[in-house]
Amino acid sequence: QKEVEQNSGPLSVPEGAIASLNCTYSDRGSQSFFWYRQYSGKSPELIMSIYSNGDKEDGRFTAQLNKASQYVSLLIRDSQPSDSATYLCAGPNGAGSYQLTFGKGTKLSVIP
Amino acid sequence: GAGVSQSPSNKVTEKGKDVELRCDPISGHTALYWYRQRLGQGLEFLIYFQGNSAPDKSGLPSDRFSAERTGESVSTLTIQRTQQEDSAVYLCASRLDMDNEQFFGPGTRLTVL
Secondary structure: OOOEEEOOOOEEEEOOOOEEEEEEEOOOOOOOEEEEEEOOOOOOEEEEEEOOOEEEEEOOEEEEEEOOOOEEEEEEOOOOHHHOEEEEEEEEOOOOOOOEEEOOOEEEEEEO | OOOOEEEOOEEEEOOOOOEEEEEEOOOOOOEEEEEEEOOOOOOEEEEEEEOOOOOEOOOOOOOOEEEEEOOOOOEEEEEOOOOHHHOEEEEEEEEOOOOOOEEEOOOEEEEEO
């Protein structure tokens, strides 16, 4: 079982600030990672996928993958109260696996 | 198109009864996953179906849990002789072949009294 580790938080940031969510993984062969957002009482929603080293930007969200350090992050710029949720990081359960290992999630609170 | 759907959205049952949960994946998605999420906890993998291959049942917690899938469509998760510790949200996800992105349904909240 490959591991994906996240700081459970809670992480509190003021509205308009940058929220930085981090994730480390154990399998050096993993090629792709995913960030899911889960509002309280709802199911996870895919918000970002990243397949190569470096940064990927989508609106206010930037995913960063550093394979050498086995580190994935999600930056949320201009954080809004509506971004308050638990963010789950996920990666393959082994190289070439189609199963995902999920981190336990980081709870983000954006304070108005 | 339509997303993953699950039914029922909520199920309350008495300890010892059997329950059946249903998942309709996104049309064309060949892979289907079941997860369990207890209150305040992370996702717990249960079972994975890929096309006509034998399912990966490695996450099923006991022989009271079973799942079936008809071809590349509907799946049902059955829990026999439910226990209070089975209370959780059961989530289904599907994935398009050759892609690793999983898309989740809304879940079924199971409460065992």
